[in-house]
Amino acid sequence: MESITLKTPSLEGRIYVGTDVIENRLPALTQGQKNFVVTDSNVYALYSQWFKKWFDGVEIFVLPAGEENKTFPSLYAILEKMTGAGLHRTSRLFAVGGGVVGDIGGLAAALYMRGISCVQIPTTLLAQVDSSVGGKTAVDLGGVKNVVGAFYQPCEVLVDPTFLQTLPAREIKCGVGEIVKYAALNSEIFDLIEGKEDKFINLSFLTKLITDCICHKAKVVEADEKEGGERRSLNVGHTTGHAVELTSGLSHGESVLYGMLFETRMAIEAGVCEKEYGERLLAIVEKTIQIAPNAPLDLSHIEADAEKARSDKKNADDGKIKMSVAKAKGKWTVFSLPFEEYKAALVKAAY
Numbered sequence: 001m002e003s004i005t006l007k008t009p010s011l012e013g014r015i016y017v018g019t020d021v022i023e024n025r026l027p028a029l030t031q032g033q034k035n036f037v038v039t040d041s042n043v044y045a046l047y048s049q050w051f052k053k054w055f056d057g058v059e060i061f062v063l064p065a066g067e068e069n070k071t072f073p074s075l076y077a078i079l080e081k082m083t084g085a086g087l088h089r090t091s092r093l094f095a096v097g098g099g100v101v102g103d104i105g106g107l108a109a110a111l112y113m114r115g116i117s118c119v120q121i122p123t124t125l126l127a128q129v130d131s132s133v134g135g136k137t138a139v140d141l142g143g144v145k146n147v148v149g150a151f152y153q154p155c156e157v158l159v160d161p162t163f164l165q166t167l168p169a170r171e172i173k174c175g176v177g178e179i180v181k182y183a184a185l186n187s188e189i190f191d192l193i194e195g196k197e198d199k200f201i202n203l204s205f206l207t208k209l210i211t212d213c214i215c216h217k218a219k220v221v222e223a224d225e226k227e228g229g230e231r232r233s234l235n236v237g238h239t240t241g242h243a244v245e246l247t248s249g250l251s252h253g254e255s256v257l258y259g260m261l262f263e264t265r266m267a268i269e270a271g272v273c274e275k276e277y278g279e280r281l282l283a284i285v286e287k288t289i290q291i292a293p294n295a296p297l298d299l300s301h302i303e304a305d306a307e308k309a310r311s312d313k314k315n316a317d318d319g320k321i322k323m324s325v326a327k328a329k330g331k332w333t334v335f336s337l338p339f340e341e342y343k344a345a346l347v348k349a350a351y
């Protein structure tokens with residue numbers, strides 16, 4: 001079991017990674033207070049025996065699976081159930097699932113009685129390498145991703161790669177998409193995955209990558225919890241990715257891969273990203289998209305994507321679209337374009 005500390009002004013949290021984390025940490029974490037679990041319908045169906053073993057007698061809120069349920073009405077229903085269960089300030093919420101459960105469960109923990117203890121148990125690769133760590137919690141509203149939320153750090157994150165054994169290839173691809181994002185920021189992760197894309201189904205290879213990505217994220221979040229500077233690097237591919245997600249109906253991870261594809265091409269074209277390095281990064285992104293090929297992205301939406309990028313919360317008030325992009329190995333920058341230029345560059349990059 002690997003242990004990583006993430007120390008922010010609000011909390012010193014710990015992240016444990018390994019196939020033994022549940023038996024080593026969960027008994028202690030569930031003792032001594034009232035507990036509440038948020039999970040989703042797929043995870044609950046697949047792991048009903050696991051829940052019986054570890055959370056017998058605990059109130060469990062089962063959210064219907066899917067991003068379309070990361071909403072205010074779902075959040076309200078969770079909070080209502082927490083109130084009905086008589087939770088106190090000292091109670092603890094366990095979010096067991098992918099990024100959707102982690103984001104909405106984390107936000108419920110942040111809001112209930114102005115904040116109760118939260119433990120994240122991520123069950124998708126995307127949630128294990130990325131979303132369960134760093135304390136970003138949110139729901140979507142009015143067609144805008146993650147627009148209502150809070151920074152709220154979990155006291156512990158228990159990352160058990162065994163959960164990945166039931167994950168469909170398409171969801172593995174989504175998580176690898178976030179790993180590729182780390183590769184765009186960290187030369188060691190880049191070297192570890194370049195040319196080894198066929199190993200992404202290997203659990204021990206993934207476990208090493210999960211640990212490396214979490215270590216990278218923990219350092220970034222410690223330096224910049226509220227995303228005033230360095231944490232913006234973690235949004236590589238996400239400006240266009242979020243827009244693609246909203247118009248295409250593809251999942252977050254798949255959309256971010258397209259975001260990285262288009263934004264890297266745009267950055268190379270504009271001379272913002274070194275060409276030779278950018279092409280190596282693009283090769284990794286393209287191979288990752290092929291892990292579980294889906295129907296080609298419907299490019300008839302691309303101008304609508306550009307419009308959606310306008311409402312991205314990373315933009316400031318100057319009307320420019322802001323993208324975090326790789327510029328050289330292990331280096332990133334913010335690439336800003338006025339909206340009309342962004343739209344033209346995106347259309348060119350997508351075809």
Ligand SMILES: NC(=O)c1ccc[n+]([C@@H]2O[C@H](COP(=O)([O-])OP(=O)(O)OC[C@H]3O[C@@H](n4cnc5c(N)ncnc54)[C@H](O)[C@@H]3O)[C@@H](O)[C@H]2O)c1
Nearest residue numbers: 042065098099100101123124126127131136163166167252
């Ligand atoms: N908070 C952050 O820092 C952050 C970072 C990245 C992404 N996100 C958010 O995360 C979400 C995407 O997360 P996701 O890709 O995990 O999506 P998800 O939570 O929808 O999970 C994907 C699918 O996998 C299923 N699933 C979960 N665990 C499983 C398992 N072990 N076996 C089989 N099926 C399983 C789920 O039921 C769901 O159908 C988005 O809402 C995105 O905005 C948040």
